[in-house]
Amino acid sequence: MSFKEKMEETGKKKESKIVLALDFPFRNIDKREALLAEAQNVLEAVQPYVCAVKINHHLVLPLGTFDGVQKLVTQAHEKGLLAIMDCKANDIGATNQVIAEYYYAAGFDALIANPFIGWEEGMKPIFDTAHKLQRGVILLTYMSHKGASEGYGQTIYDEKTGKATAQYVSFAKKALKWSADGAVVGATYPEKIREVHEILGENVPIYSPGIGAQGGAAETAAKAGACYFIVGRHITLAQNPREAARKLCAAIKQAR
Ligand code: XMP
Numbered sequence: 001m002s003f004k005e006k007m008e009e010t011g012k013k014k015e016s017k018i019v020l021a022l023d024f025p026f027r028n029i030d031k032r033e034a035l036l037a038e039a040q041n042v043l044e045a046v047q048p049y050v051c052a053v054k055i056n057h058h059l060v061l062p063l064g065t066f067d068g069v070q071k072l073v074t075q076a077h078e079k080g081l082l083a084i085m086d087c088k089a090n091d092i093g094a095t096n097q098v099i100a101e102y103y104y105a106a107g108f109d110a111l112i113a114n115p116f117i118g119w120e121e122g123m124k125p126i127f128d129t130a131h132k133l134q135r136g137v138i139l140l141t142y143m144s145h146k147g148a149s150e151g152y153g154q155t156i157y158d159e160k161t162g163k164a165t166a167q168y169v170s171f172a173k174k175a176l177k178w179s180a181d182g183a184v185v186g187a188t189y190p191e192k193i194r195e196v197h198e199i200l201g202e203n204v205p206i207y208s209p210g211i212g213a214q215g216g217a218a219e220t221a222a223k224a225g226a227c228y229f230i231v232g233r234h235i236t237l238a239q240n241p242r243e244a245a246r247k248l249c250a251a252i253k254q255a256r
Contacts, residue, residue: 003082003110003136004181004205007228010082011051016249017256019084019207020050021232022072023058035059036068042241043075049245052082052109054230060087065106073107082109088140089126090114097125104129110136110181115171116151119178127178136181141196142168144186144210168192172199182207182228187216190224197225211248213237218248219255 001009011017022043027035039059053076055069063069073083085108089096096113103111113126123137130137142152152168168185175183176199183200185193188210197206205227210216212234221229229252231245238244 002134002181003130006082006109007052007136007181007205010080011228013080014048014051015253016049016051017228017252018050018245018249019052019054019228019230020046020235020245021054021056021086021209021230023056023232023236025058025237027062029062032062032068036063036071039063039072040075042236043072043079045242046235046245047076047079047081049242049249050081051228052076052084054084054086055108056086060085065102070106077107083107084109084136084138085111088112088114090117092117093121093123093125096122097129100126100129100135104133104135108135110138112138112140112184115139115141115174115178119174123178137178138182138184138207139171139175139178139180141171141175141183141206142185142189142192144188144208144214144216148186148189168196169199172196175204176200180204184209184230185226186210186214187218187221187226187229188214190216190220193221193224193226218252222252222255 022039059069076083085103089099126137154167155164156167158165183204184207185196187208207228208221208226209230211218211231218229235241235244
């Protein structure tokens with residue numbers, strides 16, 4: 001079963017489309033054990049209301065992939081959740097392949113990569129590794145932060161046709177052509193979600209970060225065509241993370 005299909009199944013089983021971004025602010029490095037315990041507690045508390053966990057440098061840097069983060073990946077799997085590594089892989093193919101091999105060896109079901117690097121000796125080795133191990137690749141398409149327009153929104157000239165097009169439109173077409181398992185479009189730009197959704201249809205699901213802390217709304221993103229909702233600080237820094245996740249899960253269900 002592909003990662004895309006696993007997400008569909010997990011989303012149905014858990015009745016949630018929330019991907020928990022398990023992010024925490026910087027802590028002194030002598031507090032790493034407490035950080036791992038906090039991450040484990042938040043994951044345990046919110047697991048009924050999410051379908052996957054997404055891990056970023058916030059935990060990989062202080063805890064290490066195989067010393068701490070792998071414990072969280074195992075915990076997620078034991079609770080029936082999938083695990084996504086938000087490494088935004090963006091290097092030459094040989095390096096990308098090693099990045100992918102380590103994260104997949106740690107148990108991650110999918111990773112996020114940057115299509116900017118192109119296919120040959122760039123993205124292809126990641127997809128090849130993912131296919132061999134039956135894991136997923138999710139591609140950045142239009143990021144959620146304010147400066148996203150400077151890169152993802154710039155006008156480019158299509159290599160083949162010579163016609164002007166937007167960078168994110170080109171990325172969305174590549175996500176379709178390369179059969180990516182997902183495309184990331186910020187919830188802060190619902191009009192971009194709508195446009196990308198028109199290109200991808202139901203072939204490549206849209207993952208949307210930027211909800212809450214960055215000002216995006218899950219309901220608006222859902223109506224525009226987002227399929228999964230990546231949520232971090234709105235849940236992890238809430239006084240009651242479980243309650244924050246429960247309420248958001250219910251709001252998304254209603255919007256969809
Ligand atoms: P917050 O706290 O803002 O966290 O809910 C969002 C999480 O998602 C990451 N992020 C992105 N990841 N493309 C990505 O692949 C994006 O456009 C994007 N925007 C935010 C962010 O680093 C954090 O882990």
